[in-house]
Amino acid sequence: MSRTQHTHRADRRDVPKPHAETQARRATLEISARPSAEVICRECSEPFVMSGQEQVWFELRGLALPKRCPPCRRMRRELLRTTEPTTHA
Numbered sequence: 001m002s003r004t005q006h007t008h009r010a011d012r013r014d015v016p017k018p019h020a021e022t023q024a025r026r027a028t029l030e031i032s033a034r035p036s037a038e039v040i041c042r043e044c045s046e047p048f049v050m051s052g053q054e055q056v057w058f059e060l061r062g063l064a065l066p067k068r069c070p071p072c073r074r075m076r077r078e079l080l081r082t083t084e085p086t087t088h089a
């Protein structure tokens with residue numbers, strides 16, 4: 001019974017992908033390292049989770065992190081769109 005010793009850290013993390021080391025790829029790695037955050041929505045006071053990916057998305061655009069949950073943001077956006085004066089000819 002001699003099974004080869006299996007250090008259980010060897011085979012789980014190095015799956016080298018040949019030419020995938022683009023900047024985007026690396027950014028994705030950073031993003032996945034980012035922990036998600038729980039935020040309380042300003043609009044409906046419901047806690048929602050903002051994924052690390054989302055946080056990075058806003059940061060990359062130099063935007064402040066949103067204070068509303070996705071449904072509220074969406075509603076707001078639609079509201080804004082419909083309220084927008086249609087002086088747009």
Ligand SMILES: [Zn+2]
Pocket residue numbers: 041042043044045046068069070071072073
């Ligand atoms: Zn909300």
